[in-house]
Amino acid sequence: MxxxxxxxxxxxxxxxxxxxxxxxxxxxxxxxxxxxxxxxxxxxxxxxxxxxxxxxxxxxxxxxxxxxxxxxxxxxxxxxxxxxxxxxxxxxxxxxxxxxxxxxxxxxxxxxxxPPGQAHFASVKGWNVAYGSQRECPIHRGHRAIEKAQARRKALSKYTRKPMRERLLDRLIERQVFVEEQIDRLMEMVFRCDAAAGTRRRGNG
Structure with missing residues (x-):
């Protein structure tokens, strides 16, 4: 496995x-x-x-x-x-x-x-190209989502109307916190699984 x-x-x-x-x-x-x-x-x-x-x-x-x-x-x-x-x-x-x-x-x-080896540009669906995140494990995908949220937060224009800017900022922060919590839960699951597997190996040894 x-x-x-x-x-x-x-x-x-x-x-x-x-x-x-x-x-x-x-x-x-x-x-x-x-x-x-x-x-x-x-x-x-x-x-x-x-x-x-x-x-x-x-x-x-x-x-x-x-x-x-x-x-x-x-x-x-x-x-x-x-x-x-x-x-x-x-x-x-x-x-x-x-x-x-x-x-x-x-x-x-x-x-x-x-894509490499092709001679003209087309859409992602046109070339049947997979998104890079589809090959990532959930933890790496979570880190990518955090980086994306942070980049969008930094890119918020100061010329955007204040109420809209504040709503966008709140949503991005909520998303970042949610993803961080999910990553922590996944890490806990991984550690528990590794600990259980180690216990079984010692018991069979």
């Missing part, structure tokens, strides 16, 4: 193995402005070595009939040259939310991934 994290593992790629482009990051870089073409260079590294050097160009109602993202360069030793169409959805209180149309499924997504 194995312990936490043991068992058969899938050969599917995970999101941790892939290059990832988030539309929220494109918006932060000012690449989704109307009637503009914007260019951004991005390099991915692994173990101190560059594994991808890509140029991202967005065209939002400029030359192309519909908004799109063109990705060119090299990644994982392959030449990359692909176009992903974009779609905007107006929000009730102003502004818009951007989506990419997955080239493999035709469905909306907010992130694009490129």
């Amino acid at each position: 194995g312990g936490f994290g043991s068992g058969r593992r899938s050969n599917r790629w995970t999101t941790d193995d892939c290059l990832r482009i988030n539309l929220s990051n494109l918006k932060q870089h000012g690449m989704l402005q109307r009637h503009c073409m914007t260019r951004h260079e991005q390099v991915w590294s692994q173990y101190g070595e560059a594994i991808a050097d890509l140029t991202l160009v967005t065209d939002v109602h400029c030359l192309e009939p519909s908004p799109c993202l063109r990705i060119t360069g090299r990644a994982f030793g392959k030449v990359i040259d692909c176009v992903v169409w974009l779609e905007e959805q107006p929000l009730p209180y102003g502004g818009e939310r951007w989506y990419a149309l997955c080239p493999r499924t035709g469905r909306r997504c907010t992130a694009l991934v490129l």
Whole structure:
């Protein structure tokens, strides 16, 4: 019998193995402005070595009939040259939310991934990629949730309305406390199981 994290593992790629482009990051870089073409260079590294050097160009109602993202360069030793169409959805209180149309499924997504050995970006579902957290044991998954909550807490904008900011902060703190309690319970279970197994081994010895 194995312990936490043991068992058969899938050969599917995970999101941790892939290059990832988030539309929220494109918006932060000012690449989704109307009637503009914007260019951004991005390099991915692994173990101190560059594994991808890509140029991202967005065209939002400029030359192309519909908004799109063109990705060119090299990644994982392959030449990359692909176009992903974009779609905007107006929000009730102003502004818009951007989506990419997955080239493999035709469905909306907010992130694009490129698994090693492939030549074009698509959604996580389009490539049937597993999330990295799916291969983690419950304790590691809990630590990841804590880190994510802490990062979101630090990223809360000071320009967000105070009541909303306080509600978000309270929810994130509650989530962090809940996850920490669950990790403590799991650790207690592990220690009890290990102690019981040690007692049985000594009794059989």
